[in-house]
Amino acid sequence: METASASVSEMQPAAGPAAAPKRGRKGRQQTEEVVRYFLAKEGSSVEKPELGSEVPNEGDALIKAFQSKHGIIYTLSAYKAEAEMQGGSPTLVKRPLRK
Numbered sequence: 752m753e754t755a756s757a758s759v760s761e762m763q764p765a766a767g768p769a770a771a772p773k774r775g776r777k778g779r780q781q782t783e784e785v786v787r788y789f790l791a792k793e794g795s796s797v798e799k800p801e802l803g804s805e806v807p808n809e810g811d812a813l814i815k816a817f818q819s820k821h822g823i824i825y826t827l828s829a830y831k832a833e834a835e836m837q838g839g840s841p842t843l844v845k846r847p848l849r850k
Contacts, residue, residue: 784828784847788812791823800825 788806795801802825806812816824830845 785850787827787850789825789827790815790819791821791825793820795821795823797823802827 786809788809788811789802790804790806790812792801792803795803806815806824812824816822829848831848833844833846834841835844836842
């Protein structure tokens with residue numbers, strides 16, 4: 752029984768430092784995503800979407816789209832692809848861009 756309790760106590764300190772770098776990576780990846788709202792341009796379709804005027808928020812976009820002929824809203828999110836090293840191997844990640 753003494754051997755079991757000794758091995759458990761040895762494992763606990765090793766887990767603490769290993770968890771710390773993961774929190775750092777998660778913090779960087781949780782950058783707030785910016786969503787932009789656009790009304791559909793006259794003559795655009797789902798097959799060939801064309802962005803019309805930009806609207807400041809989702810509520811205004813819904814109202815203006817409802818009042819328009821087509822009632823279509825497009826949302827746009829922009830990301831940048833970057834390489835992040837994990838265990839000596841590069842992994843591609845997406846980072847949200849700000850307006």
